[in-house]
Amino acid sequence: MDITVSLVRQLVAGQFPQWASLPVAPVQWGGWDNRTFHLGSELLVRLPSAEGYAPQVAKEHRWLPVLAPHLPLPIPAPLGLGAPADGYPWPWSVYGWLEGESALQRPPSDLTAFAMALVKFLAALQSIDASAGPPPGVHSQFRGGPLTIWDTGTRQAISDLDGEIDAQAALDVWDTALSATWHGPPVWFHGDVAAGNLLVQGGRLSAVIDFGCAGVGDPACDLSIAWTLFEGQSRQVFRAALPLDSGTWARGRGWALWKALITLAEYRVSDGVKAAEARRVLAEVLGQRLL
Numbered sequence: 001m002d003i004t005v006s007l008v009r010q011l012v013a014g015q016f017p018q019w020a021s022l023p024v025a026p027v028q029w030g031g032w033d034n035r036t037f038h039l040g041s042e043l044l045v046r047l048p049s050a051e052g053y054a055p056q057v058a059k060e061h062r063w064l065p066v067l068a069p070h071l072p073l074p075i076p077a078p079l080g081l082g083a084p085a086d087g088y089p090w091p092w093s094v095y096g097w098l099e100g101e102s103a104l105q106r107p108p109s110d111l112t113a114f115a116m117a118l119v120k121f122l123a124a125l126q127s128i129d130a131s132a133g134p135p136p137g138v139h140s141q142f143r144g145g146p147l148t149i150w151d152t153g154t155r156q157a158i159s160d161l162d163g164e165i166d167a168q169a170a171l172d173v174w175d176t177a178l179s180a181t182w183h184g185p186p187v188w189f190h191g192d193v194a195a196g197n198l199l200v201q202g203g204r205l206s207a208v209i210d211f212g213c214a215g216v217g218d219p220a221c222d223l224s225i226a227w228t229l230f231e232g233q234s235r236q237v238f239r240a241a242l243p244l245d246s247g248t249w250a251r252g253r254g255w256a257l258w259k260a261l262i263t264l265a266e267y268r269v270s271d272g273v274k275a276a277e278a279r280r281v282l283a284e285v286l287g288q289r290l291l
Helices: 005-015 055-070 111-127 147-160 167-179 219-223 232-241 246-267 270-285
Strands: 023-027 033-039 045-049 078-082 092-096 187-189 197-201 203-210 215-217
Touching: 005 023, 005 033, 005 045, 005 078, 055 078, 055 092, 055 111, 111 187, 111 203, 111 219, 147 167, 147 246, 167 246, 187 219, 197 270, 219 246, 246 270
Parallel strands: none
Antiparallel strands: 023 033, 033 045, 045 092, 078 092, 187 215, 197 203
């Protein structure tokens, strides 16, 4: 959907007149699921970019204030829940602005220390009472649930990419992930622990953003960062410090494999930058076994 500065100004003025005089400007790295805009210097506006992402809005408003007091790093604070209006068909949000640049824009200076800080955050998140939290579903893009929902698409991507990747190695990783079932109680997961959602200040992890895919279930989806950002010692430290079994790590590797495969299959012709990043992640996941 074409979400413009003019539309955001209209929405804010109509529903939050106390902020109507603040300038609106697009955020440079605004994400995919939502379009994000600066509102003055201390606020931001996030609007779902498609209908499938709309259920995330109410979830974040319900649960982020519950999670925040238990976490060692700042997370987004919802300040206003907007309603559909002015031709925009879904709920939307106003949040407090969190300072920092994403680890995608400014990679941390010490990946091992960064990994340890992320471990502390994820361990704290997983320890929060999950008894009433939202189970996996459309709102989480099925993160936190079994990988089987993505089985057909993953195998098709492996077939499509045969000759460009080590297809047998990919199938081995995928089959191992599918056979490793989560037997623990549901725990809180973030759902999209990616470099773009980890803020950096002074070379250190300073905040974690974008809980649109969060919920309670299997935390394996939060481990894909081990292959998408970390490497060598930082990956070893990240794995050793999180108290999760080998099956959970196998599923986490499967999540990283799935995302890299479908990205490469979709963009290998149309977007060289995305394709190159997907190839890099696949090389990490498959132990450099690319053709």
